[in-house]
Structures are given as C-alpha cells and as structure tokens.
Amino acid sequence: MYQTTIKKSVELVGIGLHKGSPVKLRLEPLEAESGIVFYRSDVDVSIPLVPENVVDTKMATVIGKDGYVISTIEHLLSAVYAYGIDNLRVVVDADEVPVMDGSSASYCMLLDEAEVVELDKPKRIMRIKKEIEIKEGDKYVKLSPAKDLSYDFTIKFPHPVIQEQAYVLKFTKQSYKEEISRARTFGFLHEVQYLRSKGLALGGSLENAVVLDEKKILNPEGLRYDDEFVRHKILDAIGDMSLIGMNFIGNYEAFAGSHDLNHKLTLELLKDPENYEVIELVGEELRELEKAYA
Incomplete structure (x- = not known):
C-alpha cells in the first residue's frame, strides 16, 4: 500500500464561520513524504499540520506559525483523513477554512473530483500499542489497541432534543461518507448571540x-440523522486525530470529548514511542486496510 495525494488541483469558495467573509480554498497535490501543509496565500506563510503548530482548541482546532493562524480546519481534515490522503497542500486566502454547510460533505465531493492517486513510497500506518486516556472530570477521550479502526462517542446535553446520544463508527471510507460526512456542526442560540457580540x-x-433554542431545533428542514449531534462529534474527532500525521489502527472512545481533549490525546500519544508503532502493512492486514479506503 502506497502513500497518496490527489490527481489534480481543485478549489471552492465558501463563507468563513467567524468573519462571515468569502474564503477561497484550493487543494493541490504534493509529492511523497510531504505530509499535509496549509498555506495562507494572503500572507505567504506555510503551516505544516503537526501537533506543535496547534495554537487554540477552544471552539475549533486552530493552527498557527509566526503569528498567523488558520482556524476551523477540522471538517476539511476529517474528509482528507477519511480518504486516506497522506500528502496535500491546502491553500486559503484568509485565516479560516470555509465552513460550507457545517459538515464535511462538500469536502468529500471536492476530493472525489480531485481523485486520490498513489505515489511511489510505502504508506505508513500507526498501530496503537497501549491504552492512552485524557480525563477531565467526567469527560474523557481514549485510544486503545484494536485490529481495525473505530470511533465510539457518547454525548450528553441537558436539552430535550439532544439528551444522551451514542454512536459507534466501524471505519471505512464508505461508512464515513454515508454515516458521518453529512452531520452538521451545532450550537445554541444564546451562544451564537454571545459570540456575535x-x-x-x-x-x-x-x-x-x-x-437550537431552549426547546427545539430552529432549522426548518430538521435533522439529517436522528442522532446528527453525536455523529458530528465523530466527524470532528476524525479531523482532530489527523494531527497524528498518519492513519492509525486502534479504537477511539470518548464521552463529551472536545477539540481540546483530542489535542491533548494526540500529544500524550506521541510523547512516548512505547505507545505506538509505525508500520508498513503486509498480508491480510494490508488487504483489510485497502478495502477500508477503497
């Protein structure tokens, strides 16, 4: 199994969530061993996607370098990671990635248009060897060894529409597209009003x-899935875990997880080489992974 990039450059324009201004985004192929690199064309700054470049995780995952930042990267990265893409240049002309419809579906369509292609270097996969957990109060995120990749997420909100929701994604690219990619970000009206102030x-x-207001959903079309809220949390988690730098084999589990906890989890994982091994798959494991990303 070989490293991948995209066959051709593709682009779109969308609104930035925080500034409300149009943002142009372009995805470009990169050669093997390049990794994922963000580039702000308005200030001529490249920001490699590595954990040490994460500068904020309060409301989104934000990377930065030399005082320049790119915000709300997790939805795009969720799709990139789900497609198994190892090398990619992400060009934006502002300090945030377009929010599109609040899910990663637009980015999946963009990657389908770009086409994933193999390069000439073996693909590296991280196998989780030890259980790693980050816990704050009753909230936690955890990685544990497994033979495949799964995301097990539970949320609990004191809101009549959400309450407690749980979802387990047995990961394949196809299951991600069908079960996760269309799940939108969500927020409460009082929070939106505060943020705008x-x-x-x-x-x-x-x-x-x-x-949502205090009792109901305000969107006239309703939900895309009955449990869209927890599915979006999985979408976010997949994007956040891309900071590991490669696809991994293991089980991700969370209760009330967040961008901040996910970032701390990646740091905890990577700080001790005994927690993982980086492998090039052969035999049955290779065939199973190839099927997962087909």
Missing part, C-alpha cells in the same frame, strides 16, 4: 449549522 460566528447561520 464578541465579533465571532458572523458567518454562522441556519445554512451551515444546526441551531
């Missing part, structure tokens, strides 16, 4: 998020 979430609307 601070000059944030100016691009947020019912077109790119599920918004």
